[in-house]
Amino acid sequence: MCGIAGIISRNPLLASSTRVQHMINAIRHRGPDGEGIAALTHNGETSAILGHQRLAILDLSQLGAQPMHYLDNRYCIVHNGEVYNYKELRHTLQQAGYHFQSETDTEVILAAYDCYKEECLQHFEGMFAFAIWDKEKQVLFAARDRFGEKPFFYLEDAEQFIFASEMKALWAAGIDKEPDETMLYNFLTLGYIQHPGDGARTFWKNIRQLPARHYLIYDLKEKRLTVHPYWDIDTDAIDRSITPEKAVERFSELFLESVSNRLRSDVPVGTSLSGGLDSSSVLATVCKLTGQPVHTFSAIFPGFERDESAHIKTAADHLKVKSHTVQPSATDLISDFEKVCYHQETPFQSSGTLAQYKVFQLAKEQGITVLLDGQGADETLAGYHKYYASYWQELGRSNRSLQKKEIATTKQLGINVSWGWKNQLAGAFPSLAASYLSGIRSKQQRELKDLEPAFTASFGASHYASPHIDSLSGQLYYNSFLNGLAELLQYADRNSMANGCEVRLPFLYHPLVEFIFSLPSSFKIRNGYTKWILRQSMNQQLPESIVWRKDKTGFETPQKSWMELPDVQDYVQEAKRTLVNKGILQSAVLHKKIQPQEIHAADNFDWRYLAAGTLLR
Structure with a gap:
């Protein structure tokens, strides 16, 4: 895990080592163990x-x-991340005649690129963002992993192609820092920071990101940039012949394989532990593979009704691990908020991001550099309660008797799911539902009266169209690849790297994800339980209270009570004043009483003003 940066240009004023030095200085936190710069020339010119x-x-x-x-300096690479299957790939390349000087995955990437060119990406399993300069062809090849665990930002103009792991490196090189007003509008009104219709769009104008599962080629001679996808999921390729027993067996094999690959490290490895099924499953598998006491790291909130301390203790005691906890507070919110905003570079939806930052900080203090985490399971395995409706709508078109049974079973379990005539109508007419939801969002955006009319004048209809989704698999695909998971991966990358840590995510093993998407929906939601196949897989490894837990708690903090404190409200007021001074909010908002809300409230506007105002100072 590292920080990368680069400039491709024949203009010596732009392609300068001093400029790149400024860039890597800005992202030094991503790689405190060393730095390097390579000036690459062609015909005597950089x-x-x-x-x-x-x-x-x-x-x-x-x-x-x-x-x-x-290869005699033909290729030069900067790489951020890990290719977990590098040992196996290295062996294959050695048989093809390639030789290696190091024990790194980076050198394997170089050899694989020489051997397979762009097709090398089909051979990589891992999280990565890298750029390879081909001196002979004067071409840059850059790629990003399938899920977007590792970031890659860039700007292209007539004179240069410039890239980095974080946008602050581009700003350090003199790139303008100006927000994309549409993205700001979407965040303030709806709380969204991703744009599902344009995976390359960022919160900042002119700066693009290489979308997940894509690569780019920049040809310096032609000054031409092309971007290409290299991997996708076929949501229609469902294996309806597989039995539940075989599915659970195969899932367990792939998950074990994934965790094993992600334990490859020459530095200490631990895990995050939230007390939920996902992180507990990762921890149980790590314990099974290592046979050693594992260090775990958790955020707890004693006295808060959504505190997970009891579940964390249950998992930790059962697996006999070395549990470390931190208690983020309102004081941390004030003292660390600007720092977290600096590292995140975009506004974030809740104080859960701050709590995650404190967990990584704790891990680093305890000497743990690599942490395994459970992110990705909810999006691929249907872990959120909103997925019940998607599944029931699907069953309404294909199996009405099973639909009735699942609805009744879910209610018997005491799981509260909103299900009425609108949901049923949406299941029968998904395109109509998408249009309706887009209209609702557009109305929500127009109804936020705090915004300055001059700021909103250029916005007409909703800038956040709802997708046409007609199946549970389609909903999972949307949240895994277009809107949802990418936001969480950004938080994890920035928070871990801010503390000199690396986070690894076993649920984002692409053979595992491909297998999950090949399964019928009934293997994900079954007998009223979400993530059914994961629960079955972990049934003998974790306590029943964790495996068959029915409530769903996200990474929640006592944000509402924090926002009620005078010092925090003063902090919010300061951020609102920034937005007023920039012509984004009306001045009347400064006289409105701050409305503290729970962490996932739809009308959490004061939190959004705090996040955006702090970022735009």
């Missing part, structure tokens, strides 16, 4: 400069330093 900040995880020697050269 054409590319690559920079790198290193967090040493594999092969801690200088042989793992970057930028790394290969």
Whole structure:
């Protein structure tokens, strides 16, 4: 896990080592173990400069330093992340005649690119964002992993192509820092920071991101940029012949394989533990594979009704781990909020992001550099309660008797799910439902009267159209790849790297995800339970109170009570004043009473003003 940066240009004023030095200085937190810059020339002129900040995880020697050269300096790479199957791929490449000087996955990426060119991406399993400069062809090849665990931001203009792991590196190189007003509008009115219709769009004008599961080629001679997808999920390829027993067996094999791959490290490894099924499943599998006491890290909130301390203790005691906890507070909100905003670079929806930051901070203080986490399970395995409606709508078109049974069973379990005539109508007419929801969102945006009319004048209809989704699988795809998971992955990357840690996510093993999407919906929601196949897989490894837990608690903090405190309200007021001064909010908002809300409330406007106002100072 590292920080990467680079400039491709024949203009010596733009392609300068000093400029790249400023860039990597801005992201030094991503790689405190070393730095490097390579100025790459062609016919006596500089054409590319690559920079790198290193967090040493594999092969801690200088042989793992970057930028790394290969094949008589034809190729030069900067790489952030991990290719977990590098040992197997290295063996394959050795049989094809390739030789290696280090024990790193970075060198394997270089050899694989030389061997397979763009098709090398089909061979990689992991989380990565890298850029390879081909001196001979004067071409940059860059790629991002299938889920977008690792970031890659860039700007292209007539004179340069410039990229980095974080946008602050681009700003350090002199790129303008100006918000995209549509993205700001969507956040203030709806709380969204992603744009599902444009995966390359960011919160900041002119700065793009390479979408997950895509690669790009920048040809310096032609000054031409092209972006291409390299992987996707076929949501229609459902295996309806597989039995529940075989499905659980295969799921368990793939999950074990994924966790095993993500334990490869030359530095200490621990896990996050929230007390829920996902993180507990990761922890149980780590314990099974290592046979050693594992260090776990958790955020707790004693006295808060949604506190997970009891569940965390249950899992920790059952698996006999070394549990470490931190208690984020309103004081932390005030003292660390600007720091978290600085690292996140975009506004975030709740104080759960701050709590996660404190967990990674605790891990680093305890000497743990790599943490495994449970993110991705809810989006791929239907873990949120909103997925009941998607499944029941699907059953309404295909199996009405099973639909009635599932609805009744869910109610018997005491799980409260909103299900009325509108849900049933949406199931019968999904395109009509999408249009209706888009209209609702547009109305919500127009009804926020705090915004300055001059700011909203350019916005007409909703800037956040709802998708046409007609199945549970379609809903899971949307949240896994277009809107939802990407936001959580951004939080995890920035929070971990801000503390010099690496986070690894076993549920985002692409063979596992491909298998999950090949299963019928009834393997994800069954007998009233979400994530049914995961629960079955973990039934013998974790306490029943965790495996068959019915309530769903996100990473929640006592945000409402924090927002009621005078010091926090003063902080919110300061952020609102910033938005007023920038012509975004009307001045009358400064005289309105602050309305503290629960962490996931739809009308959590004061939190959004706090996040956006702090970021735009």
